Amino acid sequence: MSEETKLFKVTIDNITVEVPPGTTILEAARKIGGDVAPPAMCFYSKLEGSGGKCRTCLVEVAQGSEKDPRPMPKLMASCRTTVMDGMVVKNITSERVIEARNGVVEILLINHPLDCPICDQAGECDLQDLSYGHGTEGTRFEFPKRVFEKEDIGPLIQLHMTRCILCYRCTYVADQLTDKRVHGILDRGERAEISTYISKAIDNDFSGNMIDVCPVGALTDKTFRFKNRVWFTKPVDAHRDCDKCCGKVVLWNRGDEVMRVTTRDDEWGEVQSFVDEKTGEKKPGWICNTCRFEKKKVADWVIEGETNIKRHSVIAQNKYQKLVVPKDTITEVMDGRPPKLLMDIHDESDVNDPAIDLSLINGPATSKTFNNTSKDKKETTKKITEQE
């Protein structure tokens, strides 16, 4: 963009920001960041045409522009409304917006199964976050919820339509990333469902990306399903040479095992863009199915380091940025030596001392078995053996 382009001044929740013309209110608010950025369930900036559907990002436009200061009568979907110079927007400072947003969340949840305890998405689910922020304790919906059969769309992805909030993101992935679109929306109204036509397998190289864009647990990775909770896995950035995609991914590890592979997401839960080395273009870092589903060994990847997650969800309480240093008392107990892992404490109590060969003990081990200090533990084992 040339330097001469006039920037538009937008004031969102009393914070003014300058953005180029054509920017949406949502993107301007994301520039400010924090609570000012409205939540977005259906908008995905890397997918053309997405947004406007979930209505969680509604904002109040208190002043249309500098030239035409009239307020907009209706709440506007910030993801699809472009800014005007001198626009004044109210997001969290407007009671009307908060009320409408609470209403949308309630309405999104009436047919959602709320099966977070058995859902793979739990912990990194946009709807879960939104419900914590705006939901109510109970529901006023007293009718049976809408239920669909689970559907296998291909050997790698499972569609659980009951959880779907019809954000349409996956259909845009199908439209824009893959050659032949084989899935979309069937039926209409509250019976509308994502489906292949009809129950066909989705089989193309980039179909796995629809798992990442799904804001809820409707599309899940069958190679990861029920294997682990996301908060028990540790995300690390990694890359490999891939002829189909950028090859830049996040590995979610449990110990040395790669539990799953996903795209690298930014703080808004969207895939990051990378500069393509060949063309010099900046492109979203979608990854191919080979990288996602087949390369499940650490040896397949070049590890770059831990992933910094700055998001607000359960997995992101900064626990991966660095290990939380235990309190000093533990160090005291350990003669001033800081523990590396919680296992270290057990070391102190001898519970995990490999020197004590439990298989040699007659009968169950008791506290007496471990009652000695670590200095003479070898002798303890000896004694026990000798007694026998």
Added chain:
Amino acid sequence: MAKKLLLEKAHIENIRLYDVYRREGGYRSVEKALKKMTPDEVTEEVKKSGLRGRGGAGFPTGLKWSFLAKPEGVPRYLVVNADESEPGTFKDRYLMEFIPHLLIEGMICSSFALGANRSYIYIRGEYAWIVDILEQAITEAKNNGWLGKNILGSGYDLEIFVHPGAGAYICGEETALLESLEGKRGNPRIKPPFPAVKGLWDCPTVVNNVETIAAVVPIVNDSGDAYAKIGIGKSTGTKLISACGNINKPGVFEIDMTISVEEFIYSDEYCGGIANGRKLKACIPGGSSVPILPANLLLKTAKGEQRMMTYESLSDGGFQTGSMMGSGGFIVLDDRQCVVRHTYTLARFYRHESCGQCSPCREGTGWMERILLNIENGKGKMKDIDLLWDIQGKIEGNTICPLGDAAAWPVAAAIRHFRDEFEWHVTNPEDCLKRNYGLANYADALPA
């Protein structure tokens, strides 16, 4: 006898055929427009006439036309919205069925004014036989040189196509209509951009109702000023009203917008009074989407003035004590009708017709329908009424297209004006199953 412009000749035998229509003075407006006027002059006449969109919103047509973007080298389109699916509205069907050439004539004048060389009639799929009627009319017009290349030697080309929908109410919303016309799923688009800038195939497009386009014919023939003289204030010209419900003479009536609602219901020229000697209880004056009004508020405004059949008078008092002209579907309820059952029927319709794109409408319409069914069946609770009120407030204004509003308004108005009837259903669960009608307290003593 009120002045008629559109349906004046609709009942002449075989007016459906070109020869008869032409003999009765048809296609005069095309001759006038193409030979003696420039496109801008036609637009100017429409502006002067004060013609307002007859599809429901009542937006001034001339203004809408002047918003049409006219970039060089980009085709423009006129799309006629004949997807008339609103419960209670059947005026366009009548017009197209009896006098199809009037629509074709209006389309030629309008397309000429807009500079469109291709125009479409998007007609609802259920009007399958009218598709044949229109296609026959188009063929006749083409054979007689009113369509095709170089019409009347003016150098202006026009082709008209009829495109039947597949039976979705939502495709009457202009952007959903355009999506459907493009062969996609009929989901409304997010505005802006408006169709006047980016419409059909991303080209500037004007979408107008059948009746609006037909009204262009008398405007071109007799000048916009003459048209503007009919009616009161900003409600100029004549309006087709499709009246139905508990009246003696249901049907399509053309009114000049100078008569009162009372006259419309009770005079023999129009509805002919309430059927079976019953009393008027309530009325939906503009198609199922607009708020229902109890008899006392229907005939007189909150200020005590007589309510007229005009855009302004019907919406006098806002939604608190008024309603809307809407699309002209005039539904009359007598004192035996149950407002709760009636509201449930409408809610079921909107639940069925929601496209499912945006969440408040998709989930909210189904929720409202279920609660209303419970109340109707005597299983409701008092708090359900407040809940209904709350849900409709969460849908209204928060959706992409006006279907959300259309689903919320009838429920809101029914609770606003007939809350005791809902409460009666809750407190008398057995009676409401047996009798299936409400309290009937709203009928005023009125001239029979």
